[in-house]
Amino acid sequence: MTLPRPVIVGTGIAGLWSAWRLASEGRRAVVLTKETLADSASAWAQGGIAVALGPGDSPSQHAADTMAASDGLADPEAVRILTSEGPGRVYELLALGARFDRGPDGRLGFGLEAAHTRPRIIHAGGDRTGAALIGCLAQVVRSNPLVELMEHTEVTAILLGEGRAAGVAVLSAGEARIIPASAVVLATGGVGQLYAITTNPKVATADGWALAHRASAQLRDLEFLQFHPTALKLPEVNPAPLISEAVRGAGAILVDRDGHRFALDADPRGELAPRDVVARAVAAADATGGAWLDARDIEDFPTRFPGITTILSSHGLDAARDLLPVAPALHYAMGGVRTDLEGRSTVPGLWAVGEVASTGVHGANRLASNSLLEGLVFADRAGHALADEGEKEKHPAPPKDVPLQRETGADGDCEQTRLSMRRLMTADVGVQRTESSLLHAEQELARLTRETPEDAWRTRNQLLVATLITQAARRRRESRGGHRRLDYPPAGLRRETA
Numbered sequence: 331m332t333l334p335r336p337v338i339v340g341t342g343i344a345g346l347w348s349a350w351r352l353a354s355e356g357r358r359a360v361v362l363t364k365e366t367l368a369d370s371a372s373a374w375a376q377g378g379i380a381v382a383l384g385p386g387d388s389p390s391q392h393a394a395d396t397m398a399a400s401d402g403l404a405d406p407e408a409v410r411i412l413t414s415e416g417p418g419r420v421y422e423l424l425a426l427g428a429r430f431d432r433g434p435d436g437r438l439g440f441g442l443e444a445a446h447t448r449p450r451i452i453h454a455g456g457d458r459t460g461a462a463l464i465g466c467l468a469q470v471v472r473s474n475p476l477v478e479l480m481e482h483t484e485v486t487a488i489l490l491g492e493g494r495a496a497g498v499a500v501l502s503a504g505e506a507r508i509i510p511a512s513a514v515v516l517a518t519g520g521v522g523q524l525y526a527i528t529t530n531p532k533v534a535t536a537d538g539w540a541l542a543h544r545a546s547a548q549l550r551d552l553e554f555l556q557f558h559p560t561a562l563k564l565p566e567v568n569p570a571p572l573i574s575e576a577v578r579g580a581g582a583i584l585v586d587r588d589g590h591r592f593a594l595d596a597d598p599r600g601e602l603a604p605r606d607v608v609a610r611a612v613a614a615a616d617a618t619g620g621a622w623l624d625a626r627d628i629e630d631f632p633t634r635f636p637g638i639t640t641i642l643s644s645h646g647l648d649a650a651r652d653l654l655p656v657a658p659a660l661h662y663a664m665g666g667v668r669t670d671l672e673g674r675s676t677v678p679g680l681w682a683v684g685e686v687a688s689t690g691v692h693g694a695n696r697l698a699s700n701s702l703l704e705g706l707v708f709a710d711r712a713g714h715a716l717a718d719e720g721e722k723e724k725h726p727a728p729p730k731d732v733p734l735q736r737e738t739g740a741d742g743d744c745e746q747t748r749l750s751m752r753r754l755m756t757a758d759v760g761v762q763r764t765e766s767s768l769l770h771a772e773q774e775l776a777r778l779t780r781e782t783p784e785d786a787w788r789t790r791n792q793l794l795v796a797t798l799i800t801q802a803a804r805r806r807r808e809s810r811g812g813h814r815r816l817d818y819p820p821a822g823l824r825r826e827t828a
Contacts, residue, residue, distance in 0.1 A: 334725050335360050335478075336716055337498055337511035339485050339538070341367045343460075344684025344705035345517030346467040350426075351713025353476040360509065361477060362500065364484040365533050367468045378430075378453035378576070379706075380699035381416045384440040387448040389413040396700060399445045399604050400693025401811035401820075403551070408671060408690035412700065412707050419706040420452070428466045430454050442579045443698035444602040451699045457574050457637045463702070485537070486735035486787070488514055488545040488680060489728035495545065495679035497728030499735065506734035512725045513716055516542060516667060516675075516682040517709070521555075522569070524796050525660035526749075526756040529558055529572040538686035540791035542667045543798065548676040551665025553803040554694050554812045557761050559608040560584075560623050561659035563616070564645060570659045571641045573623055575698050578602060580628050584612065585653070587619035606695050606812050609658040613761045622653035658761050662701060664692040664812060665802075673712030681716065683709040694811020740786035747778055747789055751796055759800050762814050768804045775800060 336352060338345050341363040352359045382392040392413040397404050424430070430452045431439045440449040454462035471477050483502040488495055495514040500507060518538030522530025543549055560578070561570035578584075578601040584593045596611040597603035615621035625631060631649045632639040642649055667675050667682035669689055675682050684705040691704050758771035779793045806813055809820045 334497070334510040334512045336513045336515055337362060337509055338515040338517055339363075339498065339541075340517035340519060340684070340686070341464075341468070341479075342517060342519050342684055342705065343463060343467065343702055344687075344709040345515070346464070346471050347706055347709040348515055348517060348683055348713045348716075349471050349477045350467065350474070351710050352717055353471075353474045355714065355717035356476070357717045358476045359478070360480065360511075361471065362480045362483045362485060362498070362509075364482065364537075366481050367464065367472075367479070378441065378451040378459045378699050379416075379420060379702045380443070380446065380450050380697065381420050381452060381703060382413060382448075382450055383417055383420065383438065383452070384448060384450050387440075387450050389417070391448060392416075392450060395446050395448075396691070396697045397693075399695050399697035401695050403554075403693030403811065405690025405693075411671060411711070412691050412704060415707045415710070416703045419703070419710055423463070423466070423706070426466060426470055428454065428463055431456065441576055442602070443575050444578070444599070444608065445604045445697055451576065451579075453576070455636070456633070457576065457635045460702070485541060487732070488541050489732060490545060490677070491726035491728050492724075493678060494726065495677060496726050499732065501735065501737060504737055506736045508728055508730075508732075508734070510728055511679075513679050513681060513719075515673070515712065515716070516680070516686050517684045518686045520663045520685045521795060521799070522660045524752060524755050524792055524799070525760070526752040527561060527570050527657060528660040529561055529569055530660065531569060535788070535792055536795035537791065538682065539666065539795045539798070542675065542677075542680065542682065542686075543794065545677055545680060547680055547682075548668045549666065549798065550668045550688050551694075551802075552663075552799045553806050554664035554692070554810075555660060555799070556605055556662040556664060556696050556812045557609040557613075557658040558661035559605060559612045559658055560656040561661075562641070562645065562647075563621075563655040563657040570657075571645070572659070572661075573638055573654060573656065574635070575605070577623065577625055577628070577635060577638065580625075580634065582623050582625035582628060584608075584615070584656070585622050585624050586615045592621075604695055605661075605698065606814070609761055610814060612656060613658050616657045621656050623656050624653055625649040626651070626653075660756075660760075662696055664688070664694065664696055669708075671708075671711065672715040673708055674715070681712050683712050694813065735787050738785040740783050741788040744782060744786045744789040747782055747786075748792060751775065751778060751793060755796055755799075759796075759803055762816050763803055764816050765804070768800055771800045772797065772804065
């Protein structure tokens with residue numbers, strides 16, 4: 331009889347690293363993705379990995395910068411783990427064949443990004459770090475006989491047996507079935523597609539949060555959402571093309587319709603202030619006539635930023651010639667499925683790693699380029715812990731009589747509902763919020779939910795998570811990090827759970 335294996339849901343950097351770590355410990359695993367290995371936010375990441383490996387840098391300094399950016403809510407122990415274990419994970423990446431950009435002397439090159447006090451961002455292929463890393467890890471995972479990869483397989487529910495995660499219900503090639511699991515690891519990424527303007531790929535539909543919530547796992551800090559300050563402002567383009575923070579780190583400045591460098595009015599660090607500060611400044615400029623990124627003084631832009639150059643060219647723009655229209659876009663979720671420092675959720679047998687998880691590392695605001703590092707470090711810890719637990723834990727079978735979600739076509743008829751939801755979230759639960767905007771969003775989301783058929787389960791899952799985010803934002807009556815209430819000034823310390 332074949333024993334159940336851990337089932338990993340998602341193929342970004344956290345999901346692939348979890349699978350590789352389990353395999354390196356001699357453990358089999360099944361990796362599921364609803365599209366292909368190339369469809370993840372990790373693969374789209376233009377920025378690099380923040381890691382304390384450069385001259386004059388240290389994990390303690392990286393930790394101090396992370397704590398400062400978190401606006402008082404990061405867990406110091408989680409941050410210590412992230413910054414102290416990060417260098418080891420990067421060295422392992424190098425050993426697996428990952429290639430990072432180097433200087434003429436052959437040493438790793440380190441870039442500077444917002445709120446970092448040292449240049450510590452390493453890149454691959456200039457602005458193609460995510461694609462390079464996912465390409466490397468995908469090859470490693472595909473070639474490992476201990477890892478079974480199932481693409482075009484959508485998880486519809488986490489199944490519980492005797493009070494613990496015992497399997498998943500899936501739709502694969504149109505067939506609804508159950509996959510038993512010794513553990514379920516959520517690595518499903520973010521929630522960007524709940525918003526009208528986002529840098530996230532179209533697969534980032536908050537699946538993991540919905541699955542975890544319906545399995546009674548605790549979620550926390552859902553109100554803390556990071557809006558990237560500089561997405562290209564192009565009508566009806568989804569996802570919004572991202573202009574990496576590294577461009578501002580290389581010297582690009584933000585100007586309004588009068589050519590005024592407005593970021594300096596918001597913070598003396600200007601364009602390199604924390605992202606939430608810059609995003610609000612860009613939003614204010616955009617609302618009063620427009621905001622533009624001026625990168626015309628950056629030397630050799632096409633070589634330094636080849637991916638961005640290609641994107642700009644496809645829209646008739648040239649960084650050497652044009653001011654680039656920008657606006658904030660939903661980029662990253664700091665909160666998520668509450669986990670311990672090895673990835674365990676509050677439901678036995680259910681784990682979460684990467685953006686879907688809330689490890690305590692980011693607090694109210696993520697420090698730039700810490701996300702890929704978090705995916706590596708905490709997926710590694712989860713993989714080790716799972717490998718150890720696998721020999722000790724009892725693995726109950728999933729229930730056999732659960733109703734399975736099937737492809738009904740109902741979600742295809744709900745495009746207008748999802749469009750209304752996305753516009754509502756951007757307008758009322760976006761960069762800046764008020765009691766009245768949040769109350770309006772709650773009421774409209776409730777109406778949309780009532781009007782959505784039960785068998786349009788994908789749409790209902792998105793409406794569920796949008797509602798949870800809005801409720802969390804109403805409960806937090808303060809402004810902190812990525813959560814800005816115009817009716818409450820920054821003050822106090824309080825976590826929210828859902």
